Structures are given as structure tokens and as C-alpha cells.
Amino acid sequence: MKNMQRNAQITKVLTYVVLILGAVIMIFPFxxxxxxxxxxxxxxxxxxxxxxxxTHWDLNNFVDAVKSLPFVNMYINTAxxxxxxxxxxxxxxxxxxxxxxxxxxxxxxxxxxxxxVQMSLPSQIFIIPQYQMxxxxxxxxxxxxxxxxxxxxxxxxxxxxxxxFLRQTYLGIPNEISEAAYLDGCNQWQTFTKVLFPxxxxxVAALTIFTAVFAYGDLMWPLVVNSDLNMMTxxxxxxxxxxxxxxxFPVLMAGSLLAMLPxxxxxxxxxxxxxxxxxxTGGK
Amino acid sequence: xxxxxKAKTKMSAAAKREQNWGYLMIxxxxxxxxxxNLWPFVQxxxxxxxxxxxxxxxxxxxxxNYIEMFQDPEVWRATWNTIYFCILxxxxxxxxxxxxxxxxxxxxxxxxxxxxxxxLPMVCAPAAVTMVWRWIFNADxxxxxxxxxxxxxWVTDPNVVMIACAIVAIWSNIGYDAILLLAGLQNISKSYxxxxxxxxxxxxxxxxxxxxxxxxxxxxxxxxMRLMSSIKVYDLIYMMVEDTNPALTSVQSLMYLFYRQSxxxxxxxxxxxxxxxxxxxxxxxxxxxxxxxxxWVNYEV
Numbered sequence: 247m248k249n250m251q252r253n254a255q256i257t258k259v260l261t262y263v264v265l266i267l268g269a270v271i272m273i274f275p276f277x278x279x280x281x282x283x284x285x286x287x288x289x290x291x292x293x294x295x296x297x298x299x300x301t302h303w304d305l306n307n308f309v310d311a312v313k314s315l316p317f318v319n320m321y322i323n324t325a326x327x328x329x330x331x332x333x334x335x336x337x338x339x340x341x342x343x344x345x346x347x348x349x350x351x352x353x354x355x356x357x358x359x360x361x362x363v364q365m366s367l368p369s370q371i372f373i374i375p376q377y378q379m380x381x382x383x384x385x386x387x388x389x390x391x392x393x394x395x396x397x398x399x400x401x402x403x404x405x406x407x408x409x410x411f412l413r414q415t416y417l418g419i420p421n422e423i424s425e426a427a428y429l430d431g432c433n434q435w436q437t438f439t440k441v442l443f444p445x446x447x448x449x450v451a452a453l454t455i456f457t458a459v460f461a462y463g464d465l466m467w468p469l470v471v472n473s474d475l476n477m478m479t480x481x482x483x484x485x486x487x488x489x490x491x492x493x494x495f496p497v498l499m500a501g502s503l504l505a506m507l508p509x510x511x512x513x514x515x516x517x518x519x520x521x522x523x524x525x526x527t528g529g530k
Numbered sequence: 531x532x533x534x535x536k537a538k539t540k541m542s543a544a545a546k547r548e549q550n551w552g553y554l555m556i557x558x559x560x561x562x563x564x565x566x567n568l569w570p571f572v573q574x575x576x577x578x579x580x581x582x583x584x585x586x587x588x589x590x591x592x593x594x595n596y597i598e599m600f601q602d603p604e605v606w607r608a609t610w611n612t613i614y615f616c617i618l619x620x621x622x623x624x625x626x627x628x629x630x631x632x633x634x635x636x637x638x639x640x641x642x643x644x645x646x647x648x649x650l651p652m653v654c655a656p657a658a659v660t661m662v663w664r665w666i667f668n669a670d671x672x673x674x675x676x677x678x679x680x681x682x683x684w685v686t687d688p689n690v691v692m693i694a695c696a697i698v699a700i701w702s703n704i705g706y707d708a709i710l711l712l713a714g715l716q717n718i719s720k721s722y723x724x725x726x727x728x729x730x731x732x733x734x735x736x737x738x739x740x741x742x743x744x745x746x747x748x749x750x751x752x753x754x755m756r757l758m759s760s761i762k763v764y765d766l767i768y769m770m771v772e773d774t775n776p777a778l779t780s781v782q783s784l785m786y787l788f789y790r791q792s793x794x795x796x797x798x799x800x801x802x803x804x805x806x807x808x809x810x811x812x813x814x815x816x817x818x819x820x821x822x823x824x825x826w827v828n829y830e831v
Contacts, residue, residue, distance in 0.1 A: 257636075257733075258636075258638070261633050261636050261638055262638065264629075264633060265630075265633050265634075265638070265644050268630060268633075268644075268648065269643075269644055269647045269648070271701070272647050272648055272650060272651070272701070272704075272705070273647055273650075275659070275662045275663060275666060275701075276650070276662070278662070278665070278666060278673060279662045279665075282665060290671065291670075291671045292671075293670075293671055293676060294676075296673060296676050338558040338559045338562065339559060341555040341556070341558065341559070342555060342556040342558070342559035342560070344555060345551070345552045345553075345555035345556045346556065349548050349549070349551060349552035349555070350545065350548055350549065350552070351548070351549040351552030351553055352549065354552070357556060357560055360560060360563050360564070360568060361559075361563065363567075363568070363571075364563055364567045364568070367567075367571060367809065368758075368762050368785075368805070368808065368809065368812065370762065370764075370785055370788060370805050370808070371570070371571060371574050371805050371806075371809060372566065372567050372570040372571065372574070373792070374570075374573075374574060374577060374792055374798050374801060374802060375569070375570030375573040375574060375577075376566065376570055377793075378586055379565075379570075381586065382586070400566070401566060403562050403566065404558065404559045404562030404563055404566065405559075406559075406563055406567070409559055433547075433551070434547075434548065434551035434555075435551065435555075438555070459652070459653055462655055463654075463655045463656050463657075463765070465655075465656065465657055465764070465765040465768065465769075466764055466765070466768075466785075466789060469789075469793075470789075470793050480655060480657075480658075481655045481656075481657040481658070481765075482657075484655070484657045484658055484661060484769075485657055485768070485769060488661065488769065488772065489772070495665045495668070495671070498661055498664075498665065499661075499662065499665060501661075502658040502659075502661045502662055505655060505657070505658045506654045506655065506658045506659075509653045509654065509655070510650070510653060510654065512653075513650070513653040517642075517646050520649070520653060521645060521646070521649050521709060524649075524652060524706065524709075525706075525709040525710055525713060
């Protein structure tokens with residue numbers, strides 16, 4: 247019995263050791279980014295021994311990063327892209343999900359098939375025609391063409407994944423609830439907006455976080471559609487900064503830190519919602 | 531005839547109203563999907579049989595893009611690079627994620643803190659994360675060579691650059707995969723382990739006879755998801771290795787080649803052919819996975 251207790255204790259210590267080691271590896275790149283972002287270029291390039299902490303904690307590198315890239319615009323563009331993509335995904339997907347889960351209409355299965363087809367194809371297969379559409383739209387109405395916020399939002403106006411995901415949620419709500427609302431004199435729209443939609447809060451939050459995080463990280467579409475620096479997102483802007491300061495790593499780290507900061511702050515505040523939301527959507 | 535049909539399909543007024551609401555409520559999504567996805571999908575297939583003349587003008591050329599594509603060593607190299615990237619990242623990444631998930635499933639303090647830390651790369655844009663790793667990998671001043679006491683050209687040596695990319699990919703995804711696997715582990719009833727302990731089964735026996743079979747359905751889902759996204763890898767490699775890097779051909783994935791062909795070189799016909807080839811590859815891998823799962827995935831509980 248004593249032996250078993252000792253074994254259990256060793257297992258526990260080993261568990262902590264491995265987890266702490268793993269956590270250090272996970273955290274280190276972030277720490278190194280922050281430390282480097284405050285160093286001078288000379289400090290960052292010193293080796294044998296390497297300089298771990300900056301001698302002066304000043305914001306020069308951040309100033310340089312903000313001077314060479316329109317960070318304010320990038321923040322605004324990214325925020326607007328995320329906002330519109332989330333609002334569209336939640337509104338349109340909730341409506342469609344409710345209809346697919348609760349209403350009877352002809353051709354439902356075939357129409358739902360369109361959603362499954364979209365989900366099984368990689369997004370790159372749509373990019374060239376989508377880009378051409380934006381270019382054509384821009385010839386008619388410049389505000390909807392390339393180098394606009396609309397162009398950034400464009401592929402995310404509707405969400406097949408969101409519809410699929412929310413449909414599961416609506417299927418989980420007992421039919422008695424919607425039927426009772428219907429008997430109380432609600433029409434379908436009222437049943438949806440006043441009774442069922444409010445019950446889907448957790449799923450809507452999960453979809454919001456999922457949509458936001460993936461729009462924020464997306465790189466190919468923003469690079470393709472918005473080449474004007476002032477219309478770039480944080481991700482595509484960083485790709486440009488890479489070319490400009492290929493050897494000035496303190497500035498590159500300052501830029502990366504600025505690009506990461508808003509989402510990391512949100513993550514720190516809403517950790518549980520982020521982790522459960524993304525895990526919830528991904529596991530399906 | 532028409533009368534008969536009408537009678538057959540005649541609906542009550544309420545059912546008719548329900549149907550109209552149904553169409554109305556799915557309309558934005560379905561119309562959007564047709565314009566944004568279904569039609570572009572058809573167009574991409576068509577474009578893959580065309581040559582781009584510039585300004586959105588195309589000429590039908592039949593199979594020419596496909597013939598050129600399969601004769602192009604760069605395409606085969608990119609195909610191999612993509613597969614190699616999957617081989618390097620998926621098995622090791624899943625193994626480490628399962629390890630982390632099992633450790634997090636133990637009775638320990640600070641579980642939430644560990645979970646938050648491992649998950650952190652998930653909320654950081656890949657562009658920013660990769661930038662940080664480039665600095666760590668820097669041959670002359672990077673801290674990794676300093677710690678190891680080596681002088682490896684992580685980002686410019688054609689033989690090493692893929693390993694560097696694989697490290698970043700595994701590091702980025704481990705927390706996410708672990709969280710998904712943890713959910714699967716938490717569904718395993720404690721009573722199995724208790725019974726096994728009483729029978730004197732060691733921890734290792736318990737792992738292979740209880741944990742692995744019981745978590746295999748979740749593991750399968752995570753593996754499919756990870757494989758799909760690894761075949762489509764683009765942003766990480768794009769940020770790590772720019773156009774001018776001599777190691778580009780040794781690490782360029784299919785989606786990176788697609789991007790360069792379509793939007794840098796402007797040959798959208800060839801770009802479309804490459805993306806169709808990638809979809810076929812994804813299809814083949816999926817079929818292999820679903821056939822292979824019968825051998826190891828356990829659905830009997």
C-alpha cells in the first residue's frame with residue numbers, strides 16, 4: 247500500500263514537471279517577443295552572451311512600427327471586418343438554422359446539401375472568382391470594390407458552417423417550445439426572434455468567437471483583395487512589415503505585439519468562453 | 531394532370547405559410563452561398579481549363595493546364611512538400627496533444643492556468659506568431675541557435691526549413707487539439723480504471739486497453755480535422771519563407787504555389803488547376819482515412 251502511494255506521488259510530480267516544461271515552451275516565444283520589442287537593434291544582435299533584458303524600456307520600436315505601418319487603420323479595418331462578418335454570420339445563420347431545424351418546406355434536404363458542399367471544399371477554391379467579383383463590383387460601385395472594408399467582409403457575408411453549427415443547437419431545443427409559442431399566436435418570425443433565438447446564447451457566443459478568431463487570422467484573402475496599405479488588416483499588414491524591416495527584429499516584434507494585443511486581451515478576459523467556444527465549434 | 535398534381539400536393543394554409551417562412555428565412559444564406567461559393571466553384575473548375583489573358587479575359591485551352599501542371603517539377607515538389615508537412619506535423623502533434631490532454635485530465639492544481647497557456651497560440655494571428663518564430667530561428671542572432679550552441683540556418687537551409695515550419699505548426703495547434711481530446715477523455719468513466727487497478731493492470735496497460743480505444747473516436751475526428759487543415763497550409767509557410775528565399779521550393783506548399791501562380795504570376799488557369807488538384811488530394815486522403823479507421827477506431831461503447 248505504501249508503495250502504491252509513493253508511486254502515485256511520483257506520477258503527480260512527473261505530471262507537474264512535464265506540464266510546467268510544456269507551459270514554459272508555450273510561453274517563451276511571447277516573452278521573447280516582448281523583451282525584444284523593447285531592445286535596441288544593437289542589443290538584439292548581441293551574442294555570446296545574449297542580452298536577455300533591454301537596458302532601457304522605451305517605446306522607440308513601437309513608434310517606428312506605427313510610423314511605417316498605418317496601425318490605426320489596420321485596427322479599424324480588422325475590427326470592422328470582424329464586426330460585419332460576425333453580425334452577418336450570426337443573423338443569417340440563425341435564421342437559416344431555425345428554418346432547417348424546425349420548419350417543413352419542400353426541397354429542404356437538397357438546399358441543406360448546398361451547405362454541406364460548401365463546408366467540404368477548401369476556401370481557396372472560391373478565391374479567384376470571388377476576387378474577380380469584387381473587382382467587377384468595384385468598376386460599378388467603387389465603395390464595393392477592392393481596397394474597401396466591404397471587400398474584406400465579402401467572403402464571410404454568409405456562413406455555411408454557422409448554419410450547420412446552429413442547426414444542431416435548434417435541433418436540441420424541444421419542439422414543444424416552438425409549438426407552444428405558435429399556439430400562443432406567434433408567427434414563425436416571432437417564434438424565432440422572441441422565443442427560440444434567446445435560448446441559443448451559448449452557441450451564438452461560440453460562433454461569434456470562432457468567426458472572429460478565424461477572420462482575424464485570415465491572411466490570403468486580405469492580401470489578395472486589399473493591396474493598399476491603408477486598407478490592410480493586422481495580419482496582411484504584418485506581412486508587409488516583414489519585407490520592410492527584414493533585419494530589424496525589435497521593430498518586427500513591436501509590430502507583432504501590437505497586432506496580437508487586442509485579441510490576447512479579449513482572450514484573457516473571456517478565457518472560458520474562448521476555449522469552450524472554439525472547442526465546441528471545432529469538435530463538431 | 532395539373533389538377534391531379536395540385537390536389538396531391540395541396541397543403542393546408544398553415545403548412546403553406548410555414549413553407550413560405552422557411553424559404554424566406556433560408557433565402558439570405560442560400561442565395562449568398564450560391565453567389566459566393568457554388569458559382570465560384572463551377573467557375574474555378576471552368577477556369578482550370580482556360581488560359582488567363584489578363585483583365586479577367588479567358589481562352590478555353592482544354593487540358594493544357596493539367597498537362598503542364600503534371601509536367602512541372604515545381605508542382606510535384608509542392609505536392610510532396612505538402613505531404614511531408616503532414617507527415618512531420620500530424621502524428622507528432624497528435625501524440626503531444628494527447629499527452630497534454632492526459633496530463634490535464636489528471637487531478638492537478640492550476641488546470642485552468644495550464645489550459646489557458648497551451649491554448650494561447652490559437653487566438654494569435656498566424657502571421658504574428660510566425661514572425662516571432664522567425665526571430666527565434668534567426669541563424670546569426672536567434673536564441674535557439676544560442677541555446678543549442680549550433681549555427682543552423684533554420685529558415686534558409688533547404689534541408690531544415692520544413693522542420694522549422696513543422697515546429698511552429700505543432701506549437702501552434704497543440705493546445706487546440708489537446709482541448710478537443712480532453713473532452714473525449716473526460717467522457718471515459720472512472721470505473722474502468724478502478725476495475726483495471728483492482729485487477730492489477732499497470733498504467734501502460736490501462737492506456738492501451740482503456741484510454742486509447744475509448745478516446746479513438748475523438749482522436750479520429752481531431753486527426754481528420756488536423757490533416758485537412760495541414761494539406762491547406764499556407765499562412766505559416768508564407769510568413770516564414772518569402773518569395774526571395776532560396777529555400778522556397780523546398781518548403782512551398784500547394785496553397786502557397788496556388789497563391790503565387792494566381793496572384794503573383796497572374797496565371798489563374800494554372801492556379802485553378804492546382805487548387806483542383808489539391809481538392810482531389812484531400813478527397814483521396816479522406817477516403818484512405820475512412821477506410822483505415824475500421825482498423826483502429828472503436829465505436830462500440
